[in-house]
Amino acid sequence: MENVIKEKRAIKGWTQDDLAELVDVSRQTIISIEKGRYNPSLLLAYRLAKLFDCTIEELFNFEEEA
Amino acid sequence: MENVIKEKRAIKGWTQDDLAELVDVSRQTIISIEKGRYNPSLLLAYRLAKLFDCTIEELFNFEEEA
DNA sequence: TCCTAATGTAAAGCTAACTTTACGTAAAGG
DNA sequence: CCTTTACGTAAAGTTAGCTTTACATTAGGA
Numbered sequence: 001m002e003n004v005i006k007e008k009r010a011i012k013g014w015t016q017d018d019l020a021e022l023v024d025v026s027r028q029t030i031i032s033i034e035k036g037r038y039n040p041s042l043l044l045a046y047r048l049a050k051l052f053d054c055t056i057e058e059l060f061n062f063e064e065e066a
Numbered sequence: 067m068e069n070v071i072k073e074k075r076a077i078k079g080w081t082q083d084d085l086a087e088l089v090d091v092s093r094q095t096i097i098s099i100e101k102g103r104y105n106p107s108l109l110l111a112y113r114l115a116k117l118f119d120c121t122i123e124e125l126f127n128f129e130e131e132a
Numbered sequence: 133t134c135c136t137a138a139t140g141t142a143a144a145g146c147t148a149a150c151t152t153t154a155c156g157t158a159a160a161g162g
Numbered sequence: 163c164c165t166t167t168a169c170g171t172a173a174a175g176t177t178a179g180c181t182t183t184a185c186a187t188t189a190g191g192a
Contacts, residue, residue, distance in 0.1 A: 001108070015168060026151055031170070038149060041178085042067070045108045046128045056122045062112045081138060092181055097140070104179060107148085 002061040006034045008052045023047040068127040072100045074118045089113040 009019050016034070020027045025044060033040050040048065049056045075085050082100070086093045091110060099106050106114065115122045 016170095017168080027169090028152080029150055032150085035170090039108050041149065042105045042108050042111045042122075042126065043128070044149090045111075046123075046126075056108075057112075060108065060112075062109070082140095083138080091179095093139090094182080095180055098180085101140090107179065110179085 001039045002036055003033065003059055004061075005030075005048060005052075005059065008054075008059070009034075012052075019051075022051055067105045068102055069099065069125055070127075071096075071114060071118075071125065074120075074125070075100075078118075085117075088117055 005019075009016070014022070016027050016030045020030045023030075023044060024047070029040075029044075032038055033044075045056050045060065049059050052059065071085075075082070080088070082093050082096045086096045089096075089110060090113070095106075095110075098104055099110075111122050111126065115125050118125060
């Protein structure tokens, strides 16, 4: 699933490691989600949206999925 | 995770079976999510929100979670 | 009274989300 | 050069989301 996490992270000036700590997951998880390798859980999606001060819908692009 | 799926489903007059078909999961999945036994995937949360014409944030109550 | 519809529990199995560890690479600064 | 920082891949293990099947309970209608 496509998302704008990498872009929003860059704006904040955070490393993947920083973001991982902020939402309490491993760096691997951040990498995999940014790369679209797998979709975050609903809870993680929420934490990310909260952190970036946007909605889940603004963070993830659902439209291209089945 | 608490949610208002059961309430919104009742308003629409749908059974658990109806809803399961509409979002393409099993009835067990709907039961478990309504009961809060586990959290839906981000994709399923999105499908439910779309179906009920609301946001994911309106459908699920994240605030009480860790 | 009986049948069906709607909701619920239980259990076993599969897959995807997430973790941990280890290693590779490229850029920047001393 | 050498080290550090940031990003990336890979692989093995655990857990949670989801499926399928089977059965129990309750309420309503014929």
